[in-house]
Amino acid sequence: MVENEKLSTADIVLxxxxxVHKLIKYIPWxxxxxxxxxxxxxxxxELNGSxxxxxxxxxxxxxxxxxxxxxxxxxxxTYAYSRYRMRTSQDEKKEIAQAKITQMRLLKGVLSKxxxxxxxxxxxxxxxxxxxxxxxxxxxxxxxxxxxxxPLE
Numbered sequence: 001m002v003e004n005e006k007l008s009t010a011d012i013v014l015x016x017x018x019x020v021h022k023l024i025k026y027i028p029w030x031x032x033x034x035x036x037x038x039x040x041x042x043x044x045x046e047l048n049g050s051x052x053x054x055x056x057x058x059x060x061x062x063x064x065x066x067x068x069x070x071x072x073x074x075x076x077x078t079y080a081y082s083r084y085r086m087r088t089s090q091d092e093k094k095e096i097a098q099a100k101i102t103q104m105r106l107l108k109g110v111l112s113k114x115x116x117x118x119x120x121x122x123x124x125x126x127x128x129x130x131x132x133x134x135x136x137x138x139x140x141x142x143x144x145x146x147x148x149x150x151p152l153e
Contacts, residue, residue, distance in 0.1 A: 009101055013148045016104060019070035020141045021152050026063045030135040060125055067115045072108050075116065080109025089131040096136045101144045111137045
């Protein structure tokens with residue numbers, strides 16, 4: 001794929017519109033869950049020596065599945081983090097708020113970090129919801145696409 005900065009705005013909108021539309025249905029849920037704990041530990045007291053494991057909200061798991069099936073996943077998300085010098089969730093939120101349509105790689109990178117890294121370290125999923133970064137990414141994606149295309153819903 002060609003770097004987004006080299007694509008026209010119309011091409012960028014065309015490329016990501018369907019994927020953004022697929023994910024914006026989760027915005028109300030993300031708004032309602034921001035700052036809340038989304039996982040519980042399942043621990044069977046009857047089995048001594050058993051391992052406790054996290055149990056996640058079914059909507060969170062649906063969101064992760066849908067996000068992974070989009071073209072918004074970037075396995076090289078670390079490049080976006082180094083390019084924009086993001087280290088904390090505050091850095092992420094600042095960059096997301098300032099993002100332009102030509103900076104889709106930044107938005108894809110942040111979304112990908114929380115989804116893909118969460119496949120290995122699942123607490124990252126809940127962290128992205130609790131700190132509001134996933135909500136910010138989806139809202140910014142919707143805002144950018146709607147600015148050029150009109151309402152998605």
